[in-house]
Amino acid sequence: MFAEPILHVDMDAFFVEVERLRSPKLRGIPVVVGGAGPRSVVAAASYEAREFGIHSAMPMVEARRRCPGIVIVPPDHDEYSRASGIVFEVLRGFTPLVEPVSIDEAFLDVSGLRLHYASAAAVAMGIRSAIRERVDLPASVGIATTKFVAKLASEEAKPDGLFVVTLEGCQVFLDALPVTKMWGVGAATAAALARIGVATVADLRSCGERVLGRELGPSLAGHLLALATGIDPRPVVPESDAKSVSVEETFETDLTTGSEIASVLRGQADKVGRRLRRAGLRGRTITVKIRYTDFRTITRSETLGNDTDVGAVIGEVASRLAASAWTESAPVRLLGVGASNLVGADEPIQLTVAGDDRRRSLDAALDDLADRFGGDIVDRASKIVNDPRSRGH
């Protein structure tokens, strides 16, 4: 009964469904969540929109072309993370072995519930109805022996369903899949496989290790053959270990000056600091991501002497990293700031003579305002002055 203890819980069209809770008139029609500007992309598409071939990450312009009447809802990430928080609370009510994959997706290892439930499928049903009850959102669950297969199973389960790949049925299920569904097969690998006539997982298995190894190199070949036979040793690693906290933004208008870049980074750093503090974390490594208009992307990071959750400290490091990495006057399309190498806020912290106390109390005041009035209520004056979107007001 518990031969398949791994669950992949995936919320269906999550952002859209959260919006529909607030505006029921969005139900049953094609809806996408995303910005409306020339550069915006689809963050989430309702199943009705997907009928038009619209999917997330598609440019909004393209989505509009495919479905001219489509309703575009601007994203409200605070609301999504609030809903996500409740979903994860529900999941952790079943087992502590919950590994978040993203805001709306997680792996669970429910083998510890064998005494309480008849089967993993019964746990999955319990989870789906508990989520319905708490937040009234649809969730699909894939059930299998491994994370790899469970994730594939949840795709089969969608929308709003449940799909079990049993231990016995696993090989048959896998054999029928195209190799492109496999974790580790990107465009290049798929092309290489196509050259030797491999299209499905069954083809891949019949190929044998030597032929594959010659084509793909021994390590990728070994990895794919293991997956193809249902072997995936990755355990479910429970949370508490968020790997990083980051914020990034694609601009409607390219940034071209150092001061614009610095002020955006400071604003992003404040957000990273706030998220760290809310999550009860501090980071030691600060990373900056810069994407130019030609999509060339660079990241730079610096590991600090001591961990921090102070927005101003993160902002200083981020601005400095960007200043040394940015090619002067090259137009910037996207900027991001992240903190990684995280430790819990209750871990010991080295105090400073100058006292980050003043900056901490500024952060606390900002947190308070953001909690009461929403994330954008206050901003640094430097940001407002430099923000091209604020000009002309």
Next chain:
Amino acid sequence: MRIRAERDDLGDVFARANRAVGARAALPVLQGLLCEVTGSTLRVTGTDLEMTVRTQCDVEVMEEGRALIPGKLLENAVRRMPSGPVTISAGDTDVEILGRGPRFSVRPLSIDDYPTLDDSTIEGTDVDGDALASAIGQVTVAASTDAARPILTGVLFETTDQGVRLVATDSYRLAVKDLPGVGLSGQGLIPARGLRELPRTVGASKVSVGIDTREGVFASDRGSLRLRMIEGTFPKYQSLLPDSYPNEIVVDKEGLLEALNRVALVAEDHIPVRLTLQDGGIEIAVTRQDVGGETEHLPGEYSGAEASVLIAFNPRYLADGVGAIAGDEVRIRVIDGLKPSVIDSKDDPEFLYLLMPVRI
């Protein structure tokens, strides 16, 4: 130019000037040592533009002149020669370094591209060189090496009623050393990185110190070390020094350092060491998840308002401070687990090391 001198004398001047030559010089010419021969003197200059070392020695001069020679190669070539005299002859396209047998041929760098260095003199004050070097050694442990915060990479030279005071902080600790009776003409922030080179470049029993707004100049009979001043305002450190400390303990310095060495076996990076100060001494404890721990008792004289005080420190910062103390015993003064502690010694009343605890 063409000179001859003993291998060890040449090796010494080149090595000292090379202290200012960075491994990754900003300009290729800065990898060179400028060698200038006039009269019977060889003057050697190395610089990274922030730090400039000039040294000289008497040599046998066959021909005056100047050359810019790759510094590391020049030094190493001379040092690897058999002991005895070494001859250096520099032409426009080739520098010959000749020992008793071996002969190096080295391409010179373009002397025309070498920056013009400020050679003006600053009115200096003679200072006891050993006292200065040891004061610098004591305070520079607290200076930051993070180039991103330049002000914290410097040592503040500050004139006081009693003399001159050296201060450094990386924001986690602060070291203060007074040199009473020394009157300097100027004050300001001098790069710690350059100051650390003082003993190995121009260190001598008497050193002249001159400071103006642009440069700090340290000169002795061995040459001069010029350091470009750091611009900016040093943190107002005076208000950080607590007025009183309700609790203090005096322990043996070597004993504490040995204990911290044992602690370091367990406490890599960021694992704080916990000190419980109480009657009879300090209980020292460190634990590191997944590794283990260490505990020990260090005897000491405790007097305090509290029966015991628990405080945690970064073990490396603590060891830096204890190690900087001159004397056989150290005193640790503590307010509580969140306020600055001060480490000093009655054997070394002019020095103190303030250390911020780790909040646990």
